[in-house]
Amino acid sequence: MKNLVKVLFMMSVGALFFAACATDSGMQNKSDAAYKLSDEALLAEQTMLAINWMQQSGEYRALAYQAFNAAKMAFDAAKPANGMKKAVAVDLDETMIDNMAEGAYRLLAHKSFDSAMWTQWCEAKQAMAIPGAVEFANYVNSHGGKMFYVSNRKVGAEYQATLENLKALGFTGVDETSLLLKDKESKKTSRFEQVEKAGYEIVVYAGDNLDDFAFTGETYHKLNDVRNATVDKYKTDFGVKYIVLPNPVYGHWISGLGADYYKKDDAGKQKIHRDSLKVWKKAQ
Ligand SMILES: [Mg+2]
Incomplete structure (x- = not known):
């Protein structure tokens, strides 16, 4: 009886072994094309390390704190002109709040950006605070300034959920006077002017995109050579008036890589x- 059990055991191990070999050889016989990712999937996969970095690295976290430490010093040092009230204008996505979980979801689903899915994400109210963002916003609001949250999330479908998400994270002063989402145009100039018309001077801007700053008229929809020249033009203002948060996952820097980027497949x-x-021209 013992021997029979042994024989049956050995047979089942053997069967498993051959099954494994068959599966393996079957895989090897498939053409490489069977494993080729679609172009959409490849684009999605290209975001993986950048998302890993945003979500996991201490370096990202340190840069976020560094940005808000600089923002606080800049706010404290700023003296608005002609008795104007002090204001700070910040972008939301990847500046004050972290949406990388949505990016990770699309990565694994091999999907590129989809505005309907983005609205669902906003409605889920699961964005997290960027390290240091809540403390900075609340410092401004409790030290003689007013925070303006100027974002290209959309009015309408995304407004109420965004407001509730921000409040739940602990951001203060979030209401219809301070939460300025996109109505008609994504260029932020008119919303900055609206703040100034209300008697404020924007002494600090924070964003993860050059188009979050007062000079957006010079960078909006421009290629990277123009965007970089603009950064050089205002180089003494970074860390003083303009505070930049890192975002290697998405942004206008990508469409700035080549003409008509969004029209390409x-x-x-x-x-x-x-x-x-820019490639090393290595001597042979
Ligand atoms: Mg942003």
């Missing part, structure tokens, strides 16, 4: 990424 976008690399 996914393969065309990848060609732009590849052609944009």
Whole structure:
């Protein structure tokens, strides 16, 4: 009886072994094309390390604290002109709140950005606070300033959920006077002017995109050579008036890589990424 059990055991191990080999050889016989990711999937996969970095690295966290420490010093040092009230204008996504969980979801689903899914994400109110953001906002609001949250999340479907998400995270002073979402245009100039018309001087701007700053008229929808020249033009203002949060996952820096970027299909976008690399011309 004992021997029979032994034989049956050995047979089942053998069967498993051959099954495994068959599966493996079957995989090897498939053409490489069977494993080729679609262009949309490849684009999604390209965000993985950047999302890992945003979500996990101490370096990202340190940069966020560094940004808000600089923002606080800049706010304290600023003296608004002609008795104007002191204001700070901040972007929301990847400046004050963290949406990387939505990016990670799309990465694993191999989907590129989708505005309907983005609205669902906003409605879920699961964005997290960027390290240091709540403390900075509340410092401004309790030290003679007013925070303006100027974001290209949309009025209408995304407004109430965004307001509730921010309040739940502990941001103060979030109401219809301070939460300025996108109505008609994504360019923020008119919303900055609206703040100034209300008697405020915006002494500090914070954002993860050059188009979050007062000079957006010079960078909006421009390619990276123009965007970089603009940064050089205002170089003494960074860390003093303009506070930049890092975002290697998305932003206008990507569409700035090549002309008509958003009109390209996914393969065309990848060609732009590849052609944009500055490559070592190694001696043979
Ligand atoms: Mg942003």
